Amino acid sequence: MAVDKRRESAVIPQYSLTGDLLSFLRCGLQYRYLNGSSLPPSRPVQLWFGEFIHGILETGYRLWRDSAPPPPFPWPMTITAYRAPQPGGRVDHDIGAMGDIVEASLRAQGKNPRSAVVRDSAYARAERAINELAPDLFPLIAAAEESVIGTRDMPRGGAASRATLYELHGTIDVVTEVEFDGAPDTNIFKQAIQEARPGLTGNFEVIVDYKGSRRPATSHGYWQQGAWQLQTYAWLRTRQPGSRPVAAGVLIYINELAPTAADLVALKREIARGETDVIPSAGSRDAYELNAWSPGAAVPNFSFAFRFERAVRIVSIDAASQTTATIEFDAVVQQIEQCVEAEAVHGVIMNHWSPCGDDDTCAACDFRHFCPDPAPRSGPHMILAPSAP
Numbered sequence: 035m036a037v038d039k040r041r042e043s044a045v046i047p048q049y050s051l052t053g054d055l056l057s058f059l060r061c062g063l064q065y066r067y068l069n070g071s072s073l074p075p076s077r078p079v080q081l082w083f084g085e086f087i088h089g090i091l092e093t094g095y096r097l098w099r100d101s102a103p104p105p106p107f108p109w110p111m112t113i114t115a116y117r118a119p120q121p122g123g124r125v126d127h128d129i130g131a132m133g134d135i136v137e138a139s140l141r142a143q144g145k146n147p148r149s150a151v152v153r154d155s156a157y158a159r160a161e162r163a164i165n166e167l168a169p170d171l172f173p174l175i176a177a178a179e180e181s182v183i184g185t186r187d188m189p190r191g192g193a194a195s196r197a198t199l200y201e202l203h204g205t206i207d208v209v210t211e212v213e214f215d216g217a218p219d220t221n222i223f224k225q226a227i228q229e230a231r232p233g234l235t236g237n238f239e240v241i242v243d244y245k246g247s248r249r250p251a252t253s254h255g256y257w258q259q260g261a262w263q264l265q266t267y268a269w270l271r272t273r274q275p276g277s278r279p280v281a282a283g284v285l286i287y288i289n290e291l292a293p294t295a296a297d298l299v300a301l302k303r304e305i306a307r308g309e310t311d312v313i314p315s316a317g318s319r320d321a322y323e324l325n326a327w328s329p330g331a332a333v334p335n336f337s338f339a340f341r342f343e344r345a346v347r348i349v350s351i352d353a354a355s356q357t358t359a360t361i362e363f364d365a366v367v368q369q370i371e372q373c374v375e376a377e378a379v380h381g382v383i384m385n386h387w388s389p390c391g392d393d394d395t396c397a398a399c400d401f402r403h404f405c406p407d408p409a410p411r412s413g414p415h416m417i418l419a420p421s422a423p
Contacts, residue, residue, distance in 0.1 A: 049201065052263070055366045055370075056263065058369070058370055059366060062388045063383075082147050083147070086136055086156050092207075094132060099175075104172075105127040113157050130157070158292045167291075170224075174217065180205065182204055183203040184202055184203075185199045187199060211278065223284065226348055241268055241271065243264060243283065248300065249312065250287075251304045251307075262359040268280035268283065283349040286345055
């Protein structure tokens with residue numbers, strides 16, 4: 035009896051939506067050093083900020099869900115001394131107490147805030163996210179930190195393909211099950227979705243993704259990439275058993291709840307250039323305070339309505355939009371595969387992974403000192419933190 039020779043295991047490259055595809059789009063060379071060589075950044079500020087915000091919101095949701103009855107809002111916040119947790123003395127839903135737990139977890143991973151100023155800013159934004167958004171968001175949540183996975187045909191062209199399929203996976207921050215007939219009309223997220231998707235009825239899912247950043251300019255690549263991310267999450271979600279149709283996605287730009295002076299400089303520049311879709315209403319108090327503000331002055335206390343409009347972006351989702359987005363990310367996978375192949379053939383990193391030349395990304399990159407094309411470090415910088423992988 036003839037015995038077949040054992041076949042070699044098939045290689046199926048695995049790609050994370052945020053850890054690979056969006057990171058590569060941010061900067062190909064930085065992605066190569068961090069993911070391909072596993073070189074950790076010495077000052078992972080972006081990782082700390084984004085993961086701290088995610089940790090606070092997830093911890094807050096689970097505490098709210100598991101309490102009977104849920105603690106009423108607003109929740110208190112007591113910030114302990116910088117990196118010096120205070121034992122006891124606070125209620126379990128104190129935002130500062132939750133922050134101590136999240137900080138300890140991140141510190142164990144070598145992730146720390148750059149300064150006390152950054153830490154205090156993160157707590158201010160977390161406090162507003164919990165007390166201003168959670169009362170309407172938490173009751174709609176069906177699942178938090180939902181892992182999704184799917185396989186797609188490996189795109190062809192250029193380099194020799196090392197596989198016929200690739201695996202795409204990610205983690206959705208929040209999946210909500212929305213039934214408009216049951217949710218109260220006063221729910222601010224229901225109102226925002228109805229405005230973006232008029233006539234929407236029945237049961238469906240809405241995907242929510244937290245962004246530890248300000249609302250990007252509509253001319254910036256991050257604007258389109260954020261929409262593609264939600265569309266691709268929706269495509270992956272439909273491959274999971276028991277899922278319902280995804281009708282919309284929500285991007286929550288947490289920094290807009292408590293903007294800094296640098297954020298306002300960027301906003302005024304974008305308004306002047308026509309590069310933002312949300313500006314204060316003409317004649318409103320928000321418009322007056324923004325126009326009157328100049329660097330060095332105290333940041334105005336904008337109305338919640340304006341800050342909510344800046345923070346929340348609704349993206350319509352259907353089968354056609356999902357197809358468009360996944361094709362775009364197929365092209366990104368193809369680019370990465372071509373870079374991998376070119377480096378394997380020539381044995382050189384620099385010549386085959388392109389730097390971004392983006393000022394905001396370069397400002398927090400440890401590899402800029404030997405980057406062939408670093409951006410000039412000038413002007414205000416955003417904290418651009420991707421979703422936690």
